[in-house]
Amino acid sequence: MVRDSPSPDDPSRGLLLFRASRLEALLDPLQTLLDVTWPDNILSPQTVIAAHAGMRQWLNDELAQRAGATGISANLDIVLSSTWIDRLAQTHLRHKAVSLPRYQRQHLRWAVHAALGTIAQVPGLSDPRLVAYLGEQSAVDVGTNANLARRRFQLADRLARLYTQYLVYRPDWLRAWEQGQDAAAVPVTGDATLQATERQLLAPLWRRLAAVLGPHRGVAVTELSHVLGNASSSLPAVHLFGISHLPPAELALLRSYARRGLVALYAPDPCREYWGGISNSRTQLRQYQADEAHRIEAAGERDYWVEQGHPLLARWGRMGQHFFCALADGEVREDVRHRGDEPARPGNRLHRVQHSIRQLQPGLLAVNLSDATVAAQELADASLRIHACHTRLRELEVLRDALLDAMTPRPDCAPIAAAEMVVMAPDIAAYLPLIAAVFGPPGDSRALLPYHLADVAVARNHPLFTTFLRLLELPSARISTPEVMDLLAIAEVGQRFAIDADDRDRLHEWLARSRVAWGLDGASRARFDVPAITEHTFAWAMDRLIAGYVMADASHADRDGRVQLADGCELAPLNGVHGPSAEALGALDRVLQEIQAWCDLGNATRRATQWAHELDVRMHAMLRIDTSDSAARDAWQVLTATVHGLIGEPQIVDEDPELHFSVVRALLAERLQAVPEQQRFLLGGITFCGMVPQRAIPFKLIAVLGLNDGEFPRATSDGGLDLMARLRRVGDRDVRSDDRYLFLETLMSARERLHLSYLGEDVKDGTTLNPAAPLAELIAELDRHATLARDDSTRPWQVHHPLQPFDARYFDGTDARLFSYCSAFAQMHGAGQGAALTPFVDARESAPTPLPALLPLAPLPLADVLAYYKDPARFVLARKLSLRLDALADSGLREEEPLSESVERIDNVTRRLFFDEALAQWPQGDWQPERAPAWLRLTGLLPPGRAGEQAWARERDAVNALLHALRQAPGFAGDSAPTASHQDIDVLITHDPPQHYRVVGRVEPVFALGDQNTGGMQLLRAYPPSDKGLRCEADLDFRERVPVFLEWALLRLATARGDLPLPALRVLLLVKDVDPPWQRGIQRWDDALLVADENRRAVMLAELQARVARLLRWWHEAQYRVLWYFPKTSWKAAQWLADAPTPELRAAQVREAAAIATAWFDPWRGTGEREYSPGYNRLFAGERRFTAGEPELDLLLQFAGELDRCITLPDPGLPDPREVSA
Known part of the structure; x- marks a missing residue:
């Protein structure tokens, strides 16, 4: 009818x-x-x-x-x-209805929890699995106690879930169990395991609960x-x-x-x-x-x-x-x-599917794809499309374009407003972190696609909830340095301890220099079954920091030395802890005390009422909200109510249970990660929400994401305890049936468009992934009525999307289903109104326009020039363009103590030992101190324990190798210890008109050459040996060579202005070579200068000034034009040019030329200069490989050759084949 x-x-x-x-x-x-x-x-x-x-x-x-x-x-x-x-x-x-709330799961589980604590007192509760699962408490092993406490609570919660389900769907079982009929559910001939579950667990436990709690919902209904x-x-x-x-x-x-x-x-x-x-x-x-x-x-x-x-x-x-x-x-x-x-004529694919179900006529799905006109219409039909993507992010990007397409006015259909759209997912939480990245922040009514979020966990509504969850995790955390700094960055923590951004920056610097890694002290480390050493813990670091603060006014020698405490312990004070920011040190100490208080809770067992009070105290001691922020006030009220819910839940069943902290943490996390019952829905704009049964509301456009095999229909696990899952009846409800019917309701609720999406291809290897079963069944039914084979890839209702949103297929117009509304991507392919995007660094040489002049006689810091030649990409991008990659670089905060049997190269320990310790004891034999100096032993540079002893032995051997090389070198043959000094320079370079350069800076260390009375000087540079021994001179690339040459040349020009005779100036590089050619050339050139007459000396100095001017001009030019210079790769190029100086020889050494590209990037190992952290080289050069045929390789070779000729001095007794002109 x-x-x-x-x-x-x-x-x-x-x-x-x-x-x-x-x-x-x-x-x-x-x-x-x-x-x-x-x-x-x-x-x-x-x-x-x-x-x-x-x-x-x-x-x-x-x-x-x-x-x-x-x-x-x-x-x-x-x-x-x-x-x-x-x-x-x-x-x-x-x-009689008073007892009904007691049977709600959140209350019932506490009655079950109490019963599980007194198994022996519950008649008939004899399931042997209970004793095996719950075990016995240990007086020693706190970890075991925590695990058993969690098990008891988890089992109580699971059983409460089952009983609340039985209250609705199996009240006859419950009535029978109350009357002593333990075999009401499983027949006598049934499964033995199910019989035992009913008779030895579920039935006797329910009798106990019913006797304690009174009439239940089944009786009441x-x-x-x-x-x-x-x-x-x-x-x-x-x-x-x-x-x-x-x-x-x-x-x-x-x-x-x-x-x-x-x-x-x-x-x-x-x-x-x-x-x-x-x-x-x-x-x-x-x-x-x-x-x-x-x-x-x-x-x-x-x-x-x-x-x-x-x-x-x-x-x-x-x-x-x-x-x-x-x-x-x-x-x-x-x-x-x-x-x-009533029957109607369907107008598109979506309506065909809906009408076929509505009228019980599958034949309405039929479509003749052999007809070209029909096939074209089907391809353009956007009413029902199934999208296969590589990642969840790509699902959202594809969805964004589909929503914009639906909002676009067309002659044949009206645009769909944002409020008429809904986006659902079986697991919406998996998409929440990504939605804002694609659609912008929620609640912005001015956005092109305004939206709001529903079914969002409490913890995602305000950062305060996430902070509280992090505090709950502290007892099981390692308490690493980054974790502590992250806590200090939380606004509520900063307000509580009066720590601002400047304080955090100073603390970051101090903690990085202190080399603290993790652990509050040795005892906290022992909780993780590692040795209870104090090195690299916060207690050790705070001792160093406080000692540095106390000794801030002491002499330099005292600050750099060691302090021996009354208990015999030694520590090395940390320099630089002074000034107004030193107050932050006290705040850090209070924060660490609070962290300790939270960690002490980890093994505690208390009653629920005591836990609520303790956590309330800890919250107020750690956090302070901005009372003028209404959202923060609301979040604080919810958080306080959540904590006090520890009392309210069990109180309904007259319980105040003793709970281990691990159970309390699980309870609070459950409440904060749950979706609040009062959460608003349909607030305007697009609604993003989860897939919820019996909420199939009609929308003009419905999108469903995450329809993946194994994720939908959703599955639950009952641990083998649920009799209802194995003894089903007509009218029962289960998650998988719910989800299948929910998919049907969703399909019937879409009025104009239905967008279905799943992960259809593995992002790593391109393997095909299956859709969820209901979606696969829909595809199969559409295929069957279009006479398509299962593996037919031409189906018009399914779209396989490329991995990247800027793929050319979105812009070439060959497939109407592939499109993009991103104008930036369109411009990459020559579409849209704008020009094509240019590379970050253009490979083409700039026009030879004059360089901007420096200020007349403005001092040019030598350190700036050296910084460019050591790391050119970083200097140009960070110093000149203010583009820094600090966020990608190592923060300097450690999470692990050093564990290898060597020190870190970046600390330059070998070089410091050589210059500061070993040379001071010259000219003794092998350097064999009994123990490491305090600055190495007490500062965390050495790994602890046996690894530290072996690292110290390696450092001694490395220093002795350098000493051995030094003994073989001229200029250090005296009996007195050489003394390092420095030389300040202020040199005017006028050999590059109209630009003059005034270079100022300091050259160090500088040593006296031989007898100190001669005034001669040496630039001694030590390069720590590797496992293969000292490095060869040929292994030194431009990063080492250019700074040495520039320092020597400027110092030579500075000393040449003095009285005659000129002092000798040598360069001594401690390398393996007996007669290293590069530094030998510098020495011979300098020897010739010392004996040259006035005219020859002037020519030689002018030539040297021209070389320096060339280096300074390149430094200046690099800030305005692209110079393809990378120290390691360019040195490889220079070596290749030296081995093959003519084009004929270069053509014959193609394989050797490949070493240049490998030095830049080795694709087999994923290494090379391009990969140096944090990524300046790669950003500067992009995807260039410097392989044969690339124009950038020619430019790299050209500059490398010029640079090599510039810093290589010819034999003054021979004609200079590589004369350098300014």
Whole structure:
């Protein structure tokens, strides 16, 4: 029977059923009945039961819109079914309903928890698995106690979940168990494990709970049905809207209510026909129910389906089928189907699928793709598309383009507004961190795609919740330096301890220099089964910092030495801890004390009331909110209520349990990671939410992400304890059936577009991944009616997206399904209005325009010039363009103490030992001190323990190798220890008109050459040996050579202005070579200068000044033009040029030339100068490889050759074949 409205004959009682495949079509009969079923008391509200909180909000909005500008929709009490039943129980059962809250899971689990603590006192509770699982507490092993405490709570929570489910779906089992019938669920011939679970665990434990807690919901609903059915007076009408499932007991309650009042049920039904065994014949219906029960028993825990006139209904519709069967098997006064479900001509793919289900005609899916016109239409049809992507981020990027496409006006269809769109996912939490990266911040009404988030965990609503969760994790954390600095960066922590950004920067510097790694002290390290050493812990670092603060006014020698404490311990004070920021040191100490207090809670066991008080104290001691921030105030109130919920939950069942901290942490994390019940839905704009049963609200565009195999339908685990999962009945509800029916409801709720997305290809190797089972079934059904093979890749309804959003296929127009609304990507491919994007650093040489002049005689720091030649890409990008990669670089904060049997090269320990320690004892034999100096031994430079001893031995050997090389060199043959000094320079270079350079700086260390009275000097440079011994001179690249040459040349020019005779100036590089050619050339050139006459000396000095001017001009030029110079790679290029000086020789040494590209980047090892951290070289050069054929290789070779010739001095007795002109 198809009618628009209910019969008004007798609206006072009976069960009315209104069905429609479109939810909005049910609003008409609801509004009509609301108008004719006013309660006797005009002030009493009309009761409407909504299927879900989200549907309640939608229904309220829709009724208000229907009332129009002149009407009003008010005095409606829209509630959930559980709330309505509780109210009925309070009204009709009065004091008998008091115990109902005790059986809610969050309260019931504490009663179960208490019973599990006294297993021996619960008669019949004899399951041997309980004793094995819960174990016995240990007086020694705190880790075991924590694990057992968590197990007990987890088991109590799981059992409470089962019992609350049985209260709704198996009240007959519970009644039987209460009466001592332990074999009520599992038959005598049933599975032995299930029998033991029922008789030795579930039944006796339930008897104990029922005896302690009183009457439960199952008893209340049964008694309430009896009271309502026998009521003498009429009951007010009640309306149930959007309900697609009701447990048998609640349906029976509604039937009883319908005997004394009107019950109107407005149910979304996907099919207008009798489907899946549903018919108007009571005999056929009973036979179907019996057959279905046999099928369920035979399937066990497996999925099953029976053809129901439509394959998709058979696979997705079982839950709805059982519900409508249950409705049909009873007294229904009227069953009304909305006329909008009459046959209609489908206009697109989405409507074809919907109409085929609505009319129970799979043939409506048929499409002839062999017809070119039809195939083109199908390809352009965006009403139903299935998108296969590589990552969740790509799913969101594809979705963004699809939403923008739907909002674009077209002649054949109106644009879809943002408020008419919803985006769902089975696991929306997996997408929450990525949504803002693609769509911007939520709640921005000015955005192109405004949106809001629903079904978001409490912890994501304010950073304060995340901070609290981090504090709860401190007892199990290593307490590393980055973790502490992250805590200090939290606004609430900073306000509590008065630490601002400047203080954090200073503390960051101090902690980095202190070399603290992790652990509060040795005892905290011992918790992780490692030696309880204090080195590299915060206690050790704080001792160094405080000693440095106390000794800030001491002499330099005292500050750099060691301090011996009264207990015999030694420590090395840390320099530089002074000034106003030293107050931050006290704040850091207080923070560490609070962290210690949190860590001390980790092994504690206390009662719930004590935990609430302790955590409240710890929160106030660690955090202080900004009271002017309303969001922070609200978050603090929620956080405080969450903590005090530790008392409220067990208090309902009269418990104050003793809880281990691990259980408390799990409880609080559960509450903060849960979705709040009062979270708003449909706030305007696009709604991002989870997939929730019975919340299938109609939208013009519905998008579903994450329909991946293994993730949907979702699965649950009961640990083998759930009898209901193995002994199923008709009308039962389970997660997998819920999800399949939810997919069906989602498909039927889309009005114009349905966007389905899944991860269809592995991002690493391109392996094909399967979609979720319901999505695969939809694809298969569409393929079958288009006569496509399973492996046919031409299906128009499925789109396989490229890995990258800037792929050319999005812009070439070859596939209408691939498009992009990103103008920047379009410009990369020559599309759009703008020009193509240029590389970050253009490879083309700039026009030879004059360089900007430096300020006349402005001092040029020598350190700046040396910085460029040591790390050119970093200097140009960071110093000149202010582009820094500090966030990618190592922060300097350590998380691990040194563990290898060597010191870190970056610390230059060998060089410091050589210059500061070993040379001071010259000219003794081998340098063999008994122990390492204090600055090495007490500062954390050496690894602790045996590894430190071996590292110290290696350093001694390395220093002795340098000493041995020094003894072989001229100039250090005296008996006195050489003394290092420095030389300040201020040199004017005028050999590059019109630009003059005034270079200022300091050259150090500088040693006297031979007898100190001669005035001669040496630049001694030591290069720590590797495992293969001292380095050869040829191994020194431009990073080492250019600074040495520049320092020597400037010092030579500075000393040449003095009186004659000129002092000798040598360069001594401690290398393996007996007669190193490069430094030999410098020495011979200098010897020739010393004996040259005035004219020759002037020529030689002018030539040297020209070389320096060339180096300075390149430094200047690099800041305005691209110079392809990288120290290591350029040195390889220079070596190749030296070995093959002519084009003919270079052509014959192609293989040797490959060493240049390998020095830059070795693709097999992933190493090379390009990969140096933090990435300046790669950013500067991009993807250039400097291989044969690249123009940049020629430029690199050209500059390398010029640089090599510039710093290589010719033999003054021979003609200079490589004369350098300024």
